[in-house]
Amino acid sequence: MGIALSKEATERLSALAERMANELPYRLWTHPADYHITLHFLGETPAERVDAIAAAAEAAAAGRAPLALALGEPGTFGPAGAPRVLWCGVREPGAAAGALAALQAALGERLTASAGFVPEARPYRAHITLARKGGPGGGPDAAARAWRSAVRALEPDEAGAFAWTAGSITLFRTHLGRRPSYERLHEFPFHGAGE
Template sequence: MVHNTQDEHPRLFVAVPIPSGLKAQVAAAANGLKKTLPFKKWVHPDDLHITLKFLGEVVPSSVAAVEAELERIAARSTPFPLRLQGAGTFGAPMAPRILWVGLAGKLQALRDLQADVERQLAPLGYPTEDRPYSPHVTLARQYAGGAPARKDAVRGLFPADAEPPLEWAADRIVLYRSHLGRTPMYEPVRTIAFHAGG
């Protein structure tokens, strides 16, 4: 009998969610980009998020410990403003790996939150990242065009003075589960609102 290891060991990550209204605006912009920027995989609108920590495959018996640490983090966290602003790519200009939407607002609060998640989960066996944290929202992966990716295609996307404003109060963290091959791919396992002082 073949066992599905993903059922036994779910793939989990911690993220800041994005409000559904903003997801719809990002999806509309993505639809306009698909002809000029042919990426193989476009992120489903429901899956848009800001990653804080990728955990990988987790032993089910340790999920409760992860949730308990996230509860502690939320208990000392307060909401902070973020907004979507700008866009760009990671990887070689000829064939970028990632198309991303940038962030603005209280980015130091976001970095502090991410560092808190790293610090609290490390003793549970989830090593801290070596790379500096680069907060963003992944929009697409694996450029598939024959010509170099057009930088002008993303210039002016998500401007600082967008109407309606592309901002929200980041006030919760979510433990997500990845379901490979499913669309949308990410399932919220636990959503924990910030509640410092109350």
């Protein structure tokens, strides 16, 4: 369950990742069609729970205004010397800062109440996974250098080339061993002016 990127943000991030791949030792780069911001990872889900999950997502989206989002700086998960995951951060420009975390929390509460979902205990960090299976030399400092180099090479304009408006929650299905591996099952549009 997550937020899909706009076509323009996907293209921009793909171009950045392609340049970063030449500088960083990650063995598995995310297919651009799979870029998304995870709100909750549901794991293997029985078919009979999908309706309850859909109802929770629809209720969480109903009172929300579209989210202004932007690509942020990169980061890594795992040991700094050989991280497991390279990711792109997500920023919320403007007055709506914190809206993404509030959406994630509200969705988690609804999924718990209606679908028996148990959310992760770790604090939420909005991100887009760029690559996995890192090695030595792929830590946070190297990632930041590769990002800056890629941004300079693409010469983005200062008027929001990395920004987009998210208008819905997406329910994804994962197909292991396939690229791209995420299938969009349902979209739940934001309908409100915010909570």
